[in-house]
Structure formats: structure tokens, C-alpha cells
Amino acid sequence: MGEAHRLPDLSGPILRVSGLKRFFDVSRPLLNRLLEGQPRQLLKAVNGVDFEIGEGETFALVGESGCGKSTVANLAAGLYAPSAGKIEFEGVDIATLSRRQMSPYRRHLAMIFQDPYASLNPRWRVQRIVGEPIRAFGLLSDRRAIARRTAELLQQVGLSPADGEKYPHEFSGGQRQRISIARALASQPRFIICDEPTSALDVSVQAQILNLMKGLQRRLGLSYLFISHDLAVVRHMADHIGVMYLGRLCEKGPADAIFSHPRHPYTRMLLDTIPDIEMTGRRRIPVSGEIPNPIDPPMGCAFHPRCPLANQRCRRERPELAPLSGGALAACHASLAGASWQPDAPPE
Amino acid sequence: MPRPDTETAAPAAPARHTTNFLHRLADSDIFYSFRHSPVTVAAAIVTLLIIFGAVAAPWIAPQNPFDMASLDLLDAHTPPSWEADGNPKYLLGTDDQGRDLLSAILYGSRISLMVGFFSVLFSMAVGVSLGVVSGYVGGFVDALIMRIAEIQISFPAILIALLIDGVLRTLIPEAKSEQLADTVLIFSIGISGWVQYARTVRSSTLVERGREYVQAARVIGIHPLMIMVRHILPNVMGPVLVIGTIHLAVAIITEATLSFLGVGIPPTQPSLGTLIRIGNDYLFSGEWWITIFPSIALASLVLAVNLLGDWMRDALNPKLR
Structure with a gap:
């Protein structure tokens, strides 16, 4: 079904994001600006991000809250229009398409949200929620066929078909997230954007949901854009990782390389926050300082006020992503110059 | 397949939606608070009596005053x-044209209730649609609608x-x-009352619009109009019913006031205000009963x-208190 919609270009990445920017105008109202002589203020939520996601892969975006990772997710889902840059889905730049033109591509992408209590319409029965994409894309028209398909989808995520008759409030957080996943699968997408899908759940339930998502990926050949701040979760899920800081990627590469040999000081700082039995007794660098105001980011490297390796160059000149040994790319002057990390002797 | 997470699943859930509506109503908190408030029960009885009298007027009234x-x-x-000097034929006396009071x-x-009810419906329709559009679309449309609302609310309704x-x-x-006359009245009373609905609905719409189920619908590419009607509307109607009930009293009073001033319902088919x-003209000549x-x-x-x-x-x- 729907094979005709698919584009010939299936060899390339399913999603390629290049030079992606999204600015929000957070200026005060016009009258205030004129009276108080304030300039326009732009919040550069995403300020030049590039990455690719291959068929069947999971790309994880990690970073502290406010770094712009959710904005990237919303941009990829077509919820916002980018201020600059391209979002190529199956080889077509979806950022330039109108709502109607985008409709054949929407079928192939879906989204899972963070808050399982807000992501399901409380007044709708589960079968209507799960069936919504089927009806919206006109995949099935017969009511009985839709009912059969929603029952099948519910079973696929580990719920019973009878649950379709219930309302969302009759389910637990983990079960609601399963319903959310069933809805995402309804249009048979190839690519699913997961915006912190487990951060609102208990740890035990988190593992169940993550395993469900991995199983579905294997069975259906799905690609995931996985947004998370939880590195333990990311380690479990991701093939490739992008570390975001203040709207830019500061390190990007295969998950193994980043977890075993993190190059950017920020990545190391984040990795040090993962509890690990083997690390007991070792000195850690705690995540120090706070994320600066993104309206007025620091000059040069945005991370320099918090960076233990920062030198004069970092304060003046913004580093670009550059390839390093191990297959990863990092945007750091100090790492490029070969400065090493010495947790036991903090640099002056 | 076994159900893996059972932490807080409501065990009584399956039974709940199979029991019939009346049982659920009798069990609900709302009915409890109704039963335990004698004032409310009395008010409900009075309202129902008047509505019954109004609806059944052609069958129970001793005379057709029209x-x-x-x-x-x-x-x-x-x-x-x-x-x-009373006449047993006219329980409450008659007015200046010999109509049984x-x-x-x-x-x-009947007329008061009808005008009140329809002007509330009209207000509700105008206010709720403008409020949802204002809150969902935002930007210039929102600013325009809300400024008009503010200008209107600065005058007495x-x-x-x-x-x-x-x-x-x-x-x-x-x-x-x-x-x-009644259509004109319904329209003018209706237009004078939409602001309250629009403001309330706009603020709830702002909350609902930010929720993820609305984003989920947008990701699928549902038309904004459909999102407003199918997703947002059912979730913002709660407070509207409350405002509607309170507004009904205001609308009835407004109709009565306009009729009292002589610009409402004509005396040939009098509403309560007209009566x-x-x-009022005869009050000082001792014929108190007419008014x-x-x-x-x-x-x-x-x-x-x-x-x-x-x-x-x-x-x-x-929270509305």
C-alpha cells in the first residue's frame, strides 16, 4: 500500500538536516520597544545544525534543557518552519512545502511525545485516537477495517484490542505511551521522531517502552530521531549521537566512539553524570555552572564560561565541527590542539 | 499478550463504562453536591416549575392572552x-385590557425564557467560535478580536x-x-454578551493548544479548522456551560429591562418585562397586582x-470562583 508515494531515492539517508536554524522573536511589544529604545531580541533556539539519519538507524540528540533539541524535533516534524536551512526527508526539502504538498511525506513520519498525560485527547476513546492517522491519510475507509487495524496496532504495542473502547484516563503512564506509539505506527511510517519518550515514566516502565521501541525498529525497519537528556537511555538506543549545546552541535559521531572516547569537554561533563558502579571512588567533574542565556550567548565558543580547558582562542573564535580520531566530530579548539582531560588536576 | 505495566491501571475501569448513565450520574460527585445543597434543590424545583408552566402554557393557562x-x-x-371585588375566574386578577394575569x-x-435561552445560545456560538479562533490562530487575529472584546466590555451590556x-x-x-421583535431582541442581547465566552474560551484554548495531543494532530496534518472543532472544542466547553447558566439569568433580566423600557417585546404578546x-402605570392607582x-x-x-x-x-x- 502506498508504494507509489515512495521516492526512488532510498539509498540516501532518510533525513538530512543541513544548516538548520530557528529563531524566535522574544522582543517586547512594539510600543514598549519604541518607548524604551530596546532593540529586537531574537532567541536563537537552533543555530546551524547538520546531521543525517540513515535507514533503520537511531540518531540521538542529547543536551541539557533549553539547548534546542526539542525545537529540532518540532522542526523535523514540520510543526515549525525553519528560519534557515534545509530538512530533506526522503531527499525532498519539506521545509519549503505547503501543508497540502507535505501530506504524502507526513504519512512516512510520525512523532511520539514526552508527556503521556497530555499527548492523548482526554475526550477521545483510544480506538479513535489510534485510528486518527488512518482516517486522516485515507488509508482505510471501511469502519470495520479501521477497527481491525487499530486492534492489531494495540496488540503490536502490547495492549489488548478491548482497550480501544476505553478513555486515556483509564490507563497508566506506560500504557498511555504505548497508545502513543500505536498511533505513531498507524500510518506505517518509516521514520519516527521521539521527543523524550520516556522521561516522564518510572525507571522500570522506561525499560519496557525502550525495548518495545527497539523491537519495533528491528521488525519494521524504522528510523528514529531520539531526543533525550538521559545518557543512560541514549546509550541503550542510539547508533549515532549528536550533543547539543545552545543551539549548536558540539560533538557528533557514532555512539560507541562518543561513549568510549568523548572529545568535547561538554560531552565528558555529561558522561560523568551517568551513575556507574565501576566509577565508584573516581573523581568526577560535576556539571558546573548553568547554561547561559540563549538570547545573549557568550562570544566565541558558547561553552567557554563553563569549560575547564578554555583558553584565549575559545573566548574569541567560535570552533567549527572538525573530524577527530575515532570517527567523531567535535567543535573544540582545545581538543583539536590535543589538550587532554585531567580530572584530578583541574587546570588553572 | 500479557499486559506488562500495571502500576496504576484502574482495576474498576472496564466495569465503569458498561454501567448505565443514570447510575453513574447518581454516583457522581456532582449529584452528591446537588443532593446536599437544599438551596440548589429548591432552585432546581422552582426553575423546573417555571419551565414547565411556560412550556405547557397553552394547555394549563385558563385563557389565551394573545x-x-x-x-x-x-x-x-x-x-x-x-x-x-375579585372574580374567581381570574385567580391573580386582570390587567388593563382584561387579560387574566x-x-x-x-x-x-414562555417568551422571557425563549428570548433568554436563544440569546444565550447565540452569545455562546459567537463567543466560543471567536474565542477558539483567537486562541488557536493567535497573532493579529487574536489581537483584533481581543481589542474589540475589550472595547465592548468597557460599556455596560x-x-x-x-x-x-x-x-x-x-x-x-x-x-x-x-x-x-423577538429576533431583534435575541440578536441584540446575544451580541451584548459574547465577550465573556470568548475570553474564557480563548484562555482555555491557549492551554489546550500547547498540549501535545494538538501537536500530534498537527504532525498528521489535520486541517487547523478540524483541530479546533474536534480536538480543542470538546476540551474547552466545561466552563462555557457554567457561564451559559449564569448568563441565562442575565439575559432574562436584560430582556425584561428592555421590555420594561418599551423597546422589547410589544404589549400584544407581553413578556414578563412588558407586563x-x-x-407600573397603575401601581399608584392602587392596582398593585398587575405589576x-x-x-x-x-x-x-x-x-x-x-x-x-x-x-x-x-x-x-x-477554580472559576
């Missing part, structure tokens, strides 16, 4: 039946209704004005509806 042929001018100004009140509350009523009356040809105005009985009916109706509205506000949404 039928000029059945009126007898010789019976005009008859006091209530328990007074010395009890019948006139029954028929009058009765003044707006009076103004629109006056303008419409001059636009309508003389011959049709009597026929269209009070007619009676007092319709006034009592109006006051009890408005008070009862108001009390119901207050109770509903507290029971359904304590």
Missing part, C-alpha cells in the same frame, strides 16, 4: 380572586443591547417590526437560575 377575541374589556382591572404570566415567562436594538429597529420596516411595565405578580415570577425565575448557575460553577470547576 387572543384578543377572548378578552373582555369589562373584566379589566379585576383584583385577585381573594380580594373583595396568571395566563399572561405563564405565556410571558445593557447599553450595547439597547444600541443594537435601536439600530436594528430603524433598519426594519414598520410593518414587520412587531413580528421580528411589569404595563402594571407585582409578574415581578415575583421574574424575580423567582432569575434567582433560581442564578442559584443553579452558582452551584454548577462550584461543583464543576472550583
Whole structure:
């Protein structure tokens, strides 16, 4: 079904994001600006991000809250229009398409949200929620066929078909997230954007949901854009990782390389926050300082006020992503110059 | 396949939606708070009695006050039946045209209720749609609608209704004005009251719009109009029902006020307000009943509806207080 919609270009990445920017105008109202002589203020939520996601892969975006990772997710889902840059889905730049033109591509992408209590319409029965994409894309028209398909989808995520008759409030957080996943699968997408899908759940339930998502990926050949701040979760899920800081990627590469040999000081700082039995007794660098105001980011490297390796160059000149040994790319002057990390002797 | 997470799944859930609606209603918190508030029960009884009287007027009223042929001018100004000059035929006495007051009140509350009900519906339709659009679309449209709302709310509602009523009356040809009197009234009272709905609905829409289920619908590419109607509307209607009930009392009073001022329902098919105005001319000549009985009916109706509205506000949404 729907094979005709698919584009010939299936060899390339399913999603390629290049030079992606999204600015929000957070200026005060016009009258205030004129009276108080304030300039326009732009919040550069995403300020030049590039990455690719291959068929069947999971790309994880990690970073502290406010770094712009959710904005990237919303941009990829077509919820916002980018201020600059391209979002190529199956080889077509979806950022330039109108709502109607985008409709054949929407079928192939879906989204899972963070808050399982807000992501399901409380007044709708589960079968209507799960069936919504089927009806919206006109995949099935017969009511009985839709009912059969929603029952099948519910079973696929580990719920019973009878649950379709219930309302969302009759389910637990983990079960609601399963319903959310069933809805995402309804249009048979190839690519699913997961915006912190487990951060609102208990740890035990988190593992169940993550395993469900991995199983579905294997069975259906799905690609995931996985947004998370939880590195333990990311380690479990991701093939490739992008570390975001203040709207830019500061390190990007295969998950193994980043977890075993993190190059950017920020990545190391984040990795040090993962509890690990083997690390007991070792000195850690705690995540120090706070994320600066993104309206007025620091000059040069945005991370320099918090960076233990920062030198004069970092304060003046913004580093670009550059390839390093191990297959990863990092945007750091100090790492490029070969400065090493010495947790036991903090640099002056 | 076994159900893996069972942490907080409600075990009683499957049984709940199979039991019938009445049982659920009897079990609900709302019904509990209703039963335990004697004032509310009394108000509900009074409201239901008046509504019943209004609806059943053609069958229970002793006389049809709109039928000029059945009126007898010789019976005009008859006091209530328990007074010395009373006539047992006219329980509450008659007015200046010999209309039986009890019948006139029954028929009058019919008009009052109808005008009130339809102007509330009209207000609700206008206010809710503008509020949802304003909150969902945002930007310039939102600013425009909300500025108009603020300008309108800075004038008393009765003044707006009076103004629109006056303008419409001059636009309508003389011959049709009597026929269209209730439509004109419904329109002007309705227009004067939409702001409250729009503001409330706009703020709830702002909350709902930010919720992820709306984003989920947008990711699928559902048309914005459909999102507003199918997703947002059902989730913002709770407070609207409460405002609607309280507004019903206000609308009835506004209708009565306009009719009292002589710009509402014409005396040929009097509403409660018109009856009070007619009676008012005779108050000082000792014929108190013509104005007092319709006034009592109006006051009890408005008070009862108001009390119901207050109770509903507290029971359904304590945050609105």
C-alpha cells in the first residue's frame, strides 16, 4: 500500500538536516520597544545544525534543557518552519512545502511525545485516537477495517484490542505511551521522531517502552530521531549521537566512539553524570555552572564560561565541527590542539 | 499478550463504562453536591416549575392572552380572586385590557425564557467560535478580536443591547417590526454578551493548544479548522456551560429591562418585562397586582437560575470562583 508515494531515492539517508536554524522573536511589544529604545531580541533556539539519519538507524540528540533539541524535533516534524536551512526527508526539502504538498511525506513520519498525560485527547476513546492517522491519510475507509487495524496496532504495542473502547484516563503512564506509539505506527511510517519518550515514566516502565521501541525498529525497519537528556537511555538506543549545546552541535559521531572516547569537554561533563558502579571512588567533574542565556550567548565558543580547558582562542573564535580520531566530530579548539582531560588536576 | 505495566491501571475501569448513565450520574460527585445543597434543590424545583408552566402554557393557562377575541374589556382591572371585588375566574386578577394575569404570566415567562435561552445560545456560538479562533490562530487575529472584546466590555451590556436594538429597529420596516421583535431582541442581547465566552474560551484554548495531543494532530496534518472543532472544542466547553447558566439569568433580566423600557417585546404578546411595565402605570392607582405578580415570577425565575448557575460553577470547576 502506498508504494507509489515512495521516492526512488532510498539509498540516501532518510533525513538530512543541513544548516538548520530557528529563531524566535522574544522582543517586547512594539510600543514598549519604541518607548524604551530596546532593540529586537531574537532567541536563537537552533543555530546551524547538520546531521543525517540513515535507514533503520537511531540518531540521538542529547543536551541539557533549553539547548534546542526539542525545537529540532518540532522542526523535523514540520510543526515549525525553519528560519534557515534545509530538512530533506526522503531527499525532498519539506521545509519549503505547503501543508497540502507535505501530506504524502507526513504519512512516512510520525512523532511520539514526552508527556503521556497530555499527548492523548482526554475526550477521545483510544480506538479513535489510534485510528486518527488512518482516517486522516485515507488509508482505510471501511469502519470495520479501521477497527481491525487499530486492534492489531494495540496488540503490536502490547495492549489488548478491548482497550480501544476505553478513555486515556483509564490507563497508566506506560500504557498511555504505548497508545502513543500505536498511533505513531498507524500510518506505517518509516521514520519516527521521539521527543523524550520516556522521561516522564518510572525507571522500570522506561525499560519496557525502550525495548518495545527497539523491537519495533528491528521488525519494521524504522528510523528514529531520539531526543533525550538521559545518557543512560541514549546509550541503550542510539547508533549515532549528536550533543547539543545552545543551539549548536558540539560533538557528533557514532555512539560507541562518543561513549568510549568523548572529545568535547561538554560531552565528558555529561558522561560523568551517568551513575556507574565501576566509577565508584573516581573523581568526577560535576556539571558546573548553568547554561547561559540563549538570547545573549557568550562570544566565541558558547561553552567557554563553563569549560575547564578554555583558553584565549575559545573566548574569541567560535570552533567549527572538525573530524577527530575515532570517527567523531567535535567543535573544540582545545581538543583539536590535543589538550587532554585531567580530572584530578583541574587546570588553572 | 500479557499486559506488562500495571502500576496504576484502574482495576474498576472496564466495569465503569458498561454501567448505565443514570447510575453513574447518581454516583457522581456532582449529584452528591446537588443532593446536599437544599438551596440548589429548591432552585432546581422552582426553575423546573417555571419551565414547565411556560412550556405547557397553552394547555394549563385558563385563557389565551394573545387572543384578543377572548378578552373582555369589562373584566379589566379585576383584583385577585381573594380580594373583595375579585372574580374567581381570574385567580391573580386582570390587567388593563382584561387579560387574566396568571395566563399572561405563564405565556410571558414562555417568551422571557425563549428570548433568554436563544440569546444565550447565540452569545455562546459567537463567543466560543471567536474565542477558539483567537486562541488557536493567535497573532493579529487574536489581537483584533481581543481589542474589540475589550472595547465592548468597557460599556455596560445593557447599553450595547439597547444600541443594537435601536439600530436594528430603524433598519426594519414598520410593518414587520412587531413580528421580528423577538429576533431583534435575541440578536441584540446575544451580541451584548459574547465577550465573556470568548475570553474564557480563548484562555482555555491557549492551554489546550500547547498540549501535545494538538501537536500530534498537527504532525498528521489535520486541517487547523478540524483541530479546533474536534480536538480543542470538546476540551474547552466545561466552563462555557457554567457561564451559559449564569448568563441565562442575565439575559432574562436584560430582556425584561428592555421590555420594561418599551423597546422589547410589544404589549400584544407581553413578556414578563412588558407586563411589569404595563402594571407600573397603575401601581399608584392602587392596582398593585398587575405589576407585582409578574415581578415575583421574574424575580423567582432569575434567582433560581442564578442559584443553579452558582452551584454548577462550584461543583464543576472550583477554580472559576
